[in-house]
Each structure stands twice: as structure tokens, then as C-alpha cells.
Amino acid sequence: MSLTNELVKGIWKQHPLFRILLGMCPTLATSTLAVNAIGMGASVIFVLVGSNLVISLFRNVIPDKIRIPVFIVIICTFVTVVDLFLHAYTPDIYKALGIFIPLIVVNCIILGRAEAFAQSNPVLASVMDGIGMGIGFTWGMLMLGTIREILGAGTWMGMQVTSPDFPKAIVMLLPAGGFITLGFMLAGMNKIELMQKERAKQG
Amino acid sequence: MAKRQFSDVQIFIILTVVSVVSAGILAFTYNFTKDPIEKTEKKKKEDALRVVLPPETVKITPQTIKIEGEDVELNIGEDKDGKVVGYAIQTITKKGFGGEIIFLLGIDLQGKITTYNVIDHKETPGLGDGINSEKFKKQFQGKNSENFTFKVVKDGGNVQAITAATITSRAACDALEKGLKYFKAYKTQGSQK
Numbered sequence: 001m002s003l004t005n006e007l008v009k010g011i012w013k014q015h016p017l018f019r020i021l022l023g024m025c026p027t028l029a030t031s032t033l034a035v036n037a038i039g040m041g042a043s044v045i046f047v048l049v050g051s052n053l054v055i056s057l058f059r060n061v062i063p064d065k066i067r068i069p070v071f072i073v074i075i076c077t078f079v080t081v082v083d084l085f086l087h088a089y090t091p092d093i094y095k096a097l098g099i100f101i102p103l104i105v106v107n108c109i110i111l112g113r114a115e116a117f118a119q120s121n122p123v124l125a126s127v128m129d130g131i132g133m134g135i136g137f138t139w140g141m142l143m144l145g146t147i148r149e150i151l152g153a154g155t156w157m158g159m160q161v162t163s164p165d166f167p168k169a170i171v172m173l174l175p176a177g178g179f180i181t182l183g184f185m186l187a188g189m190n191k192i193e194l195m196q197k198e199r200a201k202q203g
Numbered sequence: 204m205a206k207r208q209f210s211d212v213q214i215f216i217i218l219t220v221v222s223v224v225s226a227g228i229l230a231f232t233y234n235f236t237k238d239p240i241e242k243t244e245k246k247k248k249e250d251a252l253r254v255v256l257p258p259e260t261v262k263i264t265p266q267t268i269k270i271e272g273e274d275v276e277l278n279i280g281e282d283k284d285g286k287v288v289g290y291a292i293q294t295i296t297k298k299g300f301g302g303e304i305i306f307l308l309g310i311d312l313q314g315k316i317t318t319y320n321v322i323d324h325k326e327t328p329g330l331g332d333g334i335n336s337e338k339f340k341k342q343f344q345g346k347n348s349e350n351f352t353f354k355v356v357k358d359g360g361n362v363q364a365i366t367a368a369t370i371t372s373r374a375a376c377d378a379l380e381k382g383l384k385y386f387k388a389y390k391t392q393g394s395q396k
Contacts, residue, residue, distance in 0.1 A: 063207075081232045087240050088240045091243045153328075
């Protein structure tokens with residue numbers, strides 16, 4: 001298991017959104033605009049790398065019995081720090097993401113990686129895992145946000161991209177649109193993987 | 204996965220240490236970001252007020268007045284000579300499609316609406332958030348309850364509702380009319396003093 005492997009797996013093979021399907025709630029709720037994906041993605045990367053680093057660093061002194069409360073306290077600390085800093089320095093992003101920043105605490109991706117990876121792997125590998133998963137989460141969010149914003153609002157990153165006469169599918173901005181987009185993304189990912197497998201067989 | 208065994212006392216100590224360290228970090232961050240957060244919040248409020256007050260406003264004085272047992276926030280805008288140029292009243296309706304909508308209503312010296320600003324709403328994106336559009340806002344300009352009926356056309360009023368968002372439009376009417384009522388009450392209270 002090389003470090004590059006730990007990094008890359010989160011970006012495609014074990015993609016947190018489209019493969020392990022973790023953290024769906026904040027994903028569907030905040031992926032209405034592409035720009036939200038950047039703010040949310042950056043926050044998740046920071047929290048994920050931070051919590052993976054700390055948990056992996058202290059993995060030998062965290063008793064098994066109380067590991068969940070300890071993980072949660074560590075994750076909460078990071079999330080609250082992010083929340084305060086966003087509130088202080090980027091009020092627009094803070095307003096757009098609202099409740100979903102504090103809710104990163106219960107985002108299963110973070111606790112999931114702590115439990116499945118960081119608590120039993122060395123520090124560097126855990127950091128790589130955090131970065132990879134974070135990047136995976138961010139590009140997933142960006143894809144969903146892009147599709148939903150263009151179809152739903154006719155804009156991308158706030159810029160008008162479709163002609164004003166192009167009918168806007170408002171449903172794409174509503175929760176239902178999130179599920180629809182997610183479904184197509186999952187189908188697409190599966191299709192690509194199937195094609196890769198076919199090619200490997202023939203090759 | 205074989206892990207070290209810990210006694211209960213050790214577990215107790217570890218959890219305490221983790222919590223204390225975490226609290227320390229949070230306290231530090233809180234202190235560090237306290238002032239910037241206050242500043243941003245203040246600026247946000249002021250920016251919102253500037254939109255509804257006339258451009259010559261220099262000084263904004265917030266005031267809380269009691270009207271029919273309700274606390275109403277009224278901001279008085281003054282120009283550089285200390286002359287009152289406009290008012291901004293916060294008015295809230297609970298009749299929105301998604302619950303509460305908070306408006307900041309700009310009122311001129313004649314007691315007519317200049318414009319308004321939606322501070323917070325949970326209306327449907329693409330439909331109900333049309334209350335933010337200039338087209339919808341414009342029809343309230345220069346209106347008060349004497350020359351305008353704050354009801355949608357469907358209910359026999361003068362307000363052109365937003366397409367597919369009649370409930371939101373009704374809520375806007377409710378809030379704006381209430382704002383004007385507050386202002387009237389404020390004016391009569393003031394003249395009695």
C-alpha cells in the first residue's frame with residue numbers, strides 16, 4: 001500500500017459520494033450552486049485531514065471503549081473552528097452554507113474515515129486518505145452543483161451561461177433534483193467501471 | 204485489531220484530557236474570531252439598511268419601539284446635517300410558503316414605501332424568491348395604505364402576484380402592510396409626546 005494509493009482511492013475507486021455513498025444529507029442540500037461546492041469541499045478537506053491526522057497520531061492512546069466520543073470531540077473541535085473562521089472572514093459563504101457547516105460534525109465521511117482508516121493507520125497515510133477523500137468529495141459536489149445550477153438557474157458560479165429564454169428546470173434546485181442528479185452520476189460511474197472491466201477482460 | 208487495554212481510571216483521564224484540550228482550542232479560536240465576527244455582522248446589518256435608506260443617509264440610529272405589545276425595530280436615517288431623510292422598519296411575516304420571511308422596509312418622510320430588502324426567507328428557489336426581484340419590488344414604490352390595497356389581484360387588491368408563488372406574494376403584502384401600520388403607530392406615538 002503506497003501513499004499515492006491512499007490519496008488516489010478517495011478520488012475514484014472509493015469515492016465517498018458515488019462509491020461508499022456517505023454524507024448524502026449535506027451533499028444533496030448544499031449542491032444547488034457550484035460555488036457552494038468549493039466552500040463545502042474546502043471545509044470538509046480541512047476537517048477531514050485535521051481529524052484524520054489527530055486521530056491517527058493518538059491512535060494508540062485512545063481506548064477502544066470510548067473511541068467514538070473521543071472522535072466526535074476531535075471532529076467537533078475542527079468543525080467549530082472552521083465555522084467561526086468562515087463566519088468571521090467569508091460571511092457570504094457562511095450564509096450560503098448555513099447550518100451545514102456545523103452539520104459536518106455528523107457527516108459520515110469524517111467519522112467513517114476516522115473509524116475505517118485513521119484509527120488503525122500511520123499518520124502520513126491517514127493524512128493522504130483525508131486529502132484524497134476530501135478531493136473526491138469536492139469534485140463530486142462540484143459535478144452535482146454544476147449540473148444543478150446550470151439546469152436549474154441557468155448560471156454557473158453565478159455567471160449566466162444559458163440563454164435567458166432557455167427554460168429553467170426549477171426542480172433541479174429542489175431536493176428532488178439532487179436525488180435525480182445523484183442517480184445519474186451513480187449510473188455514470190457504474191457504466192464507466194463496467195466498461196473498464198470489459199476492456200480489462202478483452203485486453 | 205488488538206489494542207491496548209485501559210483501566211477505567213485511565214479512560215476517565217483520557218476523555219477528560221481530550222475535552223479540556225478541545226475546550227482550550229475552542230476558547231482560543233472564539234476569542235480570536237470574536238471581533239471580526241462582530242464586525243461582519245454589523246456590516247451586514249448596515250449594508251442591508253443602506254439599501255432601503257436614501258443614498259444621502261450618513262448616520263443610522265436604531266431604535267426599538269413598542270407597538271401593540273410588540274417590539275419593533277425602527278432605524279432612522281439622517282443626512283450629514285442631522286436631518287431625518289428616511290426610515291427603515293423590520294417587519295416579519297409568518298405566512299410565507301416556507302415559514303418566516305423577514306423584511307426591511309424603507310419608508311420616506313411622507314410615510315410611503317421607498318423599497319424593501321428581504322433579510323431572510325425560506326421560499327422556493329426560482330419561484331418564491333421572486334420577492335427579491337426588482338419587478339415585484341417596484342410596484343410597492345411610493346405606495347401606502349391610502350393609495351394602495353395590499354392584497355394580490357386575485358384577492359381584490361392591487362398587487363401583481365409572482366407567477367406560481369401567490370402564497371409568497373400574499374405574505375409579502377402582509378409584511379409590508381404591517382410595516383406601514385407600525386410606522387403610522389410610531390408617528391402618532393411620537394406626536395403625542
